Amino acid sequence: MLKQMEGSRAVAEAVAMCRPEVICAYPISPQTHIVEALGEMVKDGTLSPCEFINVESEFAAMSVAIGSSAAGARSYTATASQGLLFMAEAVYNASGLGLPIVMTVANRAIGAPINIWNDHSDALSQRDSGWLQLFAETNQEALDLHIQAFRLAEELSLPVMVCMDGFILTHAYERVDMPTQAQVDAYLPKYVPRQMLDPGEPVSIGAMVGPEAFMEVRYLAHAKQMEALELIPSYAAEFKSVFGRDSGGLTHTYRTEDAETIIVAMGSVLGTIKDVIDEMRDAGHKIGVLGITLFRPFPLARVRESLQGAKRVVVLEKSMAVGLGGILSTNVRMALSGLHMHGYTVIAGLGGRAITKKSLHGLFRQAEQDALEPLTFLDLDWNMVNKQLEREKAHRRSGPVAENLLRDVGVVAARNY
Amino acid sequence: MSFQPVKFYQTGTFTVGNRLLPPEERSVQASTKRFNSINSGHRACQGCGEALGARYAIDAAMEATDGQVIAANATGCLEVFSTPYPETSWQIPWIHSLFGNTAAVATGIAAALKVKGLTQTPRTRVVAQGGDGGTTDIGFGCLSGMFERNDDVLYICYDNGGYMNTGVQRSSATPPAARTATTMAVGPAPGNVFGQGKFLPAIAMAHEIPYVATATVADLRDLEAKVRRAMEFRGARYIHILVPCPLGWGTASHDTIKMARLAKETGIFPVFEAEHGEIKSVLAIRRPLPVEDYLRPQKRYAHLFGKTPAVETIAHIQALADKNIRKYGLQARKGDH
Numbered sequence: 001m002l003k004q005m006e007g008s009r010a011v012a013e014a015v016a017m018c019r020p021e022v023i024c025a026y027p028i029s030p031q032t033h034i035v036e037a038l039g040e041m042v043k044d045g046t047l048s049p050c051e052f053i054n055v056e057s058e059f060a061a062m063s064v065a066i067g068s069s070a071a072g073a074r075s076y077t078a079t080a081s082q083g084l085l086f087m088a089e090a091v092y093n094a095s096g097l098g099l100p101i102v103m104t105v106a107n108r109a110i111g112a113p114i115n116i117w118n119d120h121s122d123a124l125s126q127r128d129s130g131w132l133q134l135f136a137e138t139n140q141e142a143l144d145l146h147i148q149a150f151r152l153a154e155e156l157s158l159p160v161m162v163c164m165d166g167f168i169l170t171h172a173y174e175r176v177d178m179p180t181q182a183q184v185d186a187y188l189p190k191y192v193p194r195q196m197l198d199p200g201e202p203v204s205i206g207a208m209v210g211p212e213a214f215m216e217v218r219y220l221a222h223a224k225q226m227e228a229l230e231l232i233p234s235y236a237a238e239f240k241s242v243f244g245r246d247s248g249g250l251t252h253t254y255r256t257e258d259a260e261t262i263i264v265a266m267g268s269v270l271g272t273i274k275d276v277i278d279e280m281r282d283a284g285h286k287i288g289v290l291g292i293t294l295f296r297p298f299p300l301a302r303v304r305e306s307l308q309g310a311k312r313v314v315v316l317e318k319s320m321a322v323g324l325g326g327i328l329s330t331n332v333r334m335a336l337s338g339l340h341m342h343g344y345t346v347i348a349g350l351g352g353r354a355i356t357k358k359s360l361h362g363l364f365r366q367a368e369q370d371a372l373e374p375l376t377f378l379d380l381d382w383n384m385v386n387k388q389l390e391r392e393k394a395h396r397r398s399g400p401v402a403e404n405l406l407r408d409v410g411v412v413a414a415r416n417y
Numbered sequence: 418m419s420f421q422p423v424k425f426y427q428t429g430t431f432t433v434g435n436r437l438l439p440p441e442e443r444s445v446q447a448s449t450k451r452f453n454s455i456n457s458g459h460r461a462c463q464g465c466g467e468a469l470g471a472r473y474a475i476d477a478a479m480e481a482t483d484g485q486v487i488a489a490n491a492t493g494c495l496e497v498f499s500t501p502y503p504e505t506s507w508q509i510p511w512i513h514s515l516f517g518n519t520a521a522v523a524t525g526i527a528a529a530l531k532v533k534g535l536t537q538t539p540r541t542r543v544v545a546q547g548g549d550g551g552t553t554d555i556g557f558g559c560l561s562g563m564f565e566r567n568d569d570v571l572y573i574c575y576d577n578g579g580y581m582n583t584g585v586q587r588s589s590a591t592p593p594a595a596r597t598a599t600t601m602a603v604g605p606a607p608g609n610v611f612g613q614g615k616f617l618p619a620i621a622m623a624h625e626i627p628y629v630a631t632a633t634v635a636d637l638r639d640l641e642a643k644v645r646r647a648m649e650f651r652g653a654r655y656i657h658i659l660v661p662c663p664l665g666w667g668t669a670s671h672d673t674i675k676m677a678r679l680a681k682e683t684g685i686f687p688v689f690e691a692e693h694g695e696i697k698s699v700l701a702i703r704r705p706l707p708v709e710d711y712l713r714p715q716k717r718y719a720h721l722f723g724k725t726p727a728v729e730t731i732a733h734i735q736a737l738a739d740k741n742i743r744k745y746g747l748q749a750r751k752g753d754h
């Protein structure tokens with residue numbers, strides 16, 4: 001049914017239709033609306049049977065999910081940013097134990113300086129945690145990916161992170177096609193755990209493993225993620241047959257046929273990029289975009305296949321490997337190894353910096369002329385940066401960077417990005 | 418078998434022989450039908466109090482629930498010595514996740530049982546267990562959260578007064594003056610500082626959870642009775658068991674029970690139980706002893722008994738024990754001997 005609703009609400013309703021049995025919640029913007037909505041559904045009985053637990057930290061949230069999942073309950077939580085880092089030890093533990101927990105990450109920057117707005121630093125910091133990571137482009141896709149995520153997680157006995165851009169998606173009111181409970185029930189089978197804490201059949205979960213088998217345990221985690229590369233397209237196809245729309249999968253291409261320049265990106269910025277590409281195509285430019293839906297496991301073969309016909313690739317990412325450049329671009333580069341083509345990394349939108357069509361037009365045109373630096377920071381205010389660098393040269397005790405920059409910039413709200 | 422109302426104790430132990438008790442009063446451990454929840458063959462040090470405490474407590478919990486226990490275990494000696502790959506000593510469903518999240522993992526298990534059972538009172542019960550470091554320090558946030566929500570979990574802390582698994586470092590349960598690898602026996606105030614550290618049973622009581630108790634491995638039937646009592650409640654429960662560690666304390670492995678008994682008899686470790694934040698009973702001291710009797714056999718206090726004994730430090734520890742005796746009403750009762 002078509003409905004106009006907030007992204008968080010749409011995700012909450014989809015998660016509820018997946019019949020989670022234990023939900024743990026700890027508040028952090030911009031994830032709050034999702035768990036609040038679920039909590040209400042549990043409390044008023046629309047989502048039942050389900051235990052909604054208000055925990056005392058994200059570390060506890062993931063730990064409660066570990067316990068409930070190991071005891072055979074379908075388990076869900078959501079977080080973002082500092083919360084994801086606070087639970088990091090348990091994030092690795094959940095995947096190491098092979099527990100099919102589903103978690104929404106409402107992508108947000110990581111401090112310091114503290115910042116509540118969107119980028120992908122939080123989820124990408126956990127890229128090697130052993131979780132599958134899916135990135136939604138729209139609210140519709142966010143909703144749909146959650147339904148696929150439970151199916152995937154439980155089939156593979158691995159946890160899945162569904163990443164959606166904080167505020168840009170979580171707080172945006174958009175039209176979504178809300179599935180029916182019958183459709184979700186038809187798509188998502190009952191959870192049958194591979195391992196379970198059961199007095200009738202006692203097992204020890206989480207025993208110590210030494211050098212004699214640790215490598216094999218880690219390899220199996222990799223092998224399972226490789227399995228996901230096969231499973232995901234078939235689950236997406238099946239999803240289409242039940243729900244009637246394309247959602248999920250490994251990647252999405254847009255106007256890449258005969259494209260000389262291909263942009264690669266993840267998440268909601270794909271919408272803006274597509275608008276720019278439409279305008280440029282109308283003006284005769286041979287340009288397209290590859291959207292990455294599945295970041296872990298990284299679909300190397302698919303990415304290579306999608307990009308190899310182009311002359312140049314521009315990876316535009318809302319994340320950064322300090323001291324190296326990009327994170328997504330490093331992964332894309334691995335997919336392209338051995339191919340001779342121009343590759344550019346563009347860091348954009350950190351901490352909620354708006355990515356405008358105007359800037360993208362300029363950027364893409366520059367790329368087409370191969371006039372881009374290998375590493376570009378989109379719309380970086382060089383004045384601000386240079387002023388601070390000079391200050392640091394001039395005074396030993398130059399003071400806190402964030403405070404200095406804010407002084408230079410004046411009233412933040414008056415800036416017009 | 419007929420009951421004889423006679424009090425016979427094994428000399429110097431205060432332990433009544435099982436033979437003199439009616440079968441229903443005999444200890445779980447005395448029965449050949451005990452569960453052996455943590456089976457033999459594990460790799461604890463000889464005389465490990467923690468291994469003993471865990472066996473007593475979990476077997477008693479199994480007995481009280483008709484074998485329906487799931488355990489969550491913190492990282493630490495108990496976890497490491499019981500499950501070295503590819504072996505496990507556990508005969509019960511058991512999970513180890515991390516060092517500091519055991520109470521929360523147990524909350525999750527309890528929630529799953531509740532939702533699966535579709536009733537308010539699932540038959541299977543959840544026990545969480547960890548060392549003093551995993552409980553009083555790194556796991557304290559999760560533990561306090563579990564208490565505050567009154568989740569249906571029995572948490573058992575095996576207190577050996579330090580981070581033993583990593584090589585005997587100080588925890589917030591390390592007693593004053595004790596030497597550890599991080600409270601070295603050097604300088605003007607050798608060993609652990611005075612006036613720091615926490616007594617978690619009192620903090621648990623402040624949460625007003627249904628049941629809090631302390632116990633030692635020296636009083637087997639008291640320990641078992643407390644586990645049984647804990648299982649009569651729903652909601653958060655906490656049992657803090659003093660478990661001497663021959664390796665960390667520098668005691669003979671055959672003196673584990675004796676050290677635990679001395680801790681109780683000197684007033685160093687108060688043994689009591691509390692319901693909803695109020696003390697309900699204490700285990701009285703039978704024969705008051707000076708703290709020196711407890712300290713002297715332990716190498717971690719060796720610096721107190723050098724050429725010039727640290728009289729003031731020993732007096733300070735005595736004063737702390739006396740305070741416990743006053744505060745918890747542990748003084749020996751007439752006719753108890």
Ligand SMILES: Cc1ncc(C[n+]2csc(CCOP(=O)(O)OP(=O)(O)O)c2C)c(N)n1
Nearest residue numbers: 492493494516548549550551579580581582
């Ligand atoms: C997050 C984290 N920090 C530190 C450690 C290292 N570590 C493992 S066991 C342990 C000591 C455990 O002490 P305690 O909880 O008192 O149990 P014991 O070994 O004394 O029984 C430590 C510090 C760890 N495993 N995880």
Ligand code: SF4
Nearest residue numbers: 461462465494662664
């Ligand atoms: S170090 Fe102490 S607690 Fe650890 S196994 Fe040895 S005796 Fe037991």
Ligand SMILES: [Mg+2]
Nearest residue numbers: 548549577579
């Ligand atoms: Mg300890």
